[in-house]
Amino acid sequence: MNMKKYLECGCIYGKTTSLRIEVDVADPIWCDKCSYNLEMEELPLSNQLTSEINDWVALYEQSVDWESDSQMWFDDKLAEKINQKGIEITKRVKKELAVTPFLVTYKPV
Numbered sequence: 001m002n003m004k005k006y007l008e009c010g011c012i013y014g015k016t017t018s019l020r021i022e023v024d025v026a027d028p029i030w031c032d033k034c035s036y037n038l039e040m041e042e043l044p045l046s047n048q049l050t051s052e053i054n055d056w057v058a059l060y061e062q063s064v065d066w067e068s069d070s071q072m073w074f075d076d077k078l079a080e081k082i083n084q085k086g087i088e089i090t091k092r093v094k095k096e097l098a099v100t101p102f103l104v105t106y107k108p109v
């Protein structure tokens with residue numbers, strides 16, 4: 001497999017290796033510098049981890065109130081559950097990207 005050394009984003013040089021994991025209704029991977037939403041499938045992540053990330057996004061989506069214009073409401077317990085899973089996912093993403101130049105940070109909800 002051709003290993004990606006960066007992803008394209010909105011930064012001045014159009015590329016990044018600084019990733020931020022922050023759950024949203026899109027793919028939860030962003031450029032940490034310009035907040036460009038990145039394509040998760042461009043990263044060499046395992047199918048298992050990708051599917052767990054998708055489940056994590058689905059859990060978050062349950063908290064979105066679709067009726068009222070992107071107003072989100074978090075119950076403390078749900079936020080804690082989302083963050084616990086988010087931290088675990090971030091550790092595993094770091095492990096799977098350990099041989100790549102990507103740096104990964106987690107931003108809690």
Ligand SMILES: [Zn+2]
Nearest residue numbers: 009011031034
């Ligand atoms: Zn960027």
